[in-house]
Amino acid sequence: MSEEKVAHARSGWPMLAVTLLLGVVCVVAIVAGAMMLPPDEAPMTTTVHALGVVLLVVGIVALCVGPVLLLMGFFTIQPNQARVLILFGNYKGTVHDEGFHWANPFYSRSAGSTYDFQSGKAVPKSTKISLRARTYNGEHLKVNDKNGNPIEIADVVVWRVSDTAKAIFDVDDYNTYVHTQSETALRHVATTYAYDSDDGEITLRSNIEEVSAALKDELSVRLEKAGVIIDDARLTHLAYAPEIAQAMLRRQQAEAVIAAREKIVQGAVSMVDMALTELAAKHVVDLDDERRAAMVSNLMVVLCGDSEAQPVLNTGTLYQ
Incomplete structure (x- = not known):
């Protein structure tokens, strides 16, 4: 596996001044060489004429190669951004310093290519990577x-x-x-x-x-x-998934109903026990087993029923 190496690039402002100066020198050489040439259709007979041709050719070549080559070495890095430096296939390091920089113009601007399945074409991979x-x-x-x-x-x-x-x-x-x-x-x-x-x-x-x-x-x-x-x-x-959503919803509803009923029953049993205990402790009424069972049944119906209980008046006794 590859491992990142930290690299540092020099500031681009001094090299920008050098590039501009080189461009000015090339323009001056071209102008000076053109002024040394003989008039139109006149033969070049002196050393000055030959020197003018040399200055003109050298100035044009230097202007086309020098500044253009130097300009290829400039690049900028924003905050949380990095550039990978690759020279003729060799990984030289990664620059993390933000700002305006200059490096070897022969550093690659792409790290190979990758296949894009949507467009069906090979897309070059940029050497600039966002770290955001x-x-x-x-x-x-x-x-x-x-x-x-x-x-x-x-x-x-x-x-x-x-x-x-x-x-x-x-x-x-x-x-x-x-x-x-x-x-x-x-x-x-x-x-x-x-x-x-x-x-x-x-x-x-x-x-x-x-x-x-x-x-x-x-x-x-x-x-x-x-x-x-x-x-x-x-x-x-x-x-x-949609195909089982309705069935699972009914299952969850049933589980919720069962859980609620369980809480209601637990509360009802606690309340019935409390009522019987209070009645016996305060000697309000003496209940035998049959009457106790009837009271428990009535209280459980009232406490656990979904609707309000309808009272029924018994004119007789429990045994008649």
Whole structure:
């Protein structure tokens, strides 16, 4: 695997002054050489004429080659940006210093090319790399959770390049690599956990922080080869697949009703026990087992019923 080497480029302002001075000298040489030439259609007979031709040719060649070649060495680097220096295929280092710089004009401006599947053409890879944080919004994926239930899931990943050498030389296209590995990691994490469970285990729906941490760790391992680090990874969408969504909704509703009924029954039993205990303690009424059972039945109906209880007046006795 490649390893980033830090390089430093000289300031571009002194070289800009040298380039301008060289351009002025070339123009002066061209003008001086033109003034030394003989009049039109006159033969060149003196040494001055020959010197004028030399100055004219040298000035034109120097103007076309010198300043143009020097101008190719200028480049700028913005904050959180870097440039990889490649000289005839050899990696020389990475410049992180922001500002206006000048380096060897023969440093490559592209690091090979990568194939773009959308356009079907080879696209050159720039030697300038942004080190800023980037966000990848993943598409909705249909996968099976740990229990085999089809679910829809999507994520958002915040990432940035930390090692420019790995990003340029160890993978073909680090942007595509990040997108592909993000989808693969999300599918793996989705199949590791269940969508929902009553067993107290980590689930996709109830343990968002734990699942996000697992997704971040998975991505960090996969993207280390490309010199990319993950700042954050979160789930942005989680739902059952449409074909089972209605059935799962009914299941959740049934579980909610059962849980609510359980709470109601527990509360009713506690209230009935309290009522019987208070009646016996204060000697309000003495109840035998049959009457106690009837009171418990009536109280449970009143406390656990969905609708209001309708009182019935008994004109007789419990035994008639």
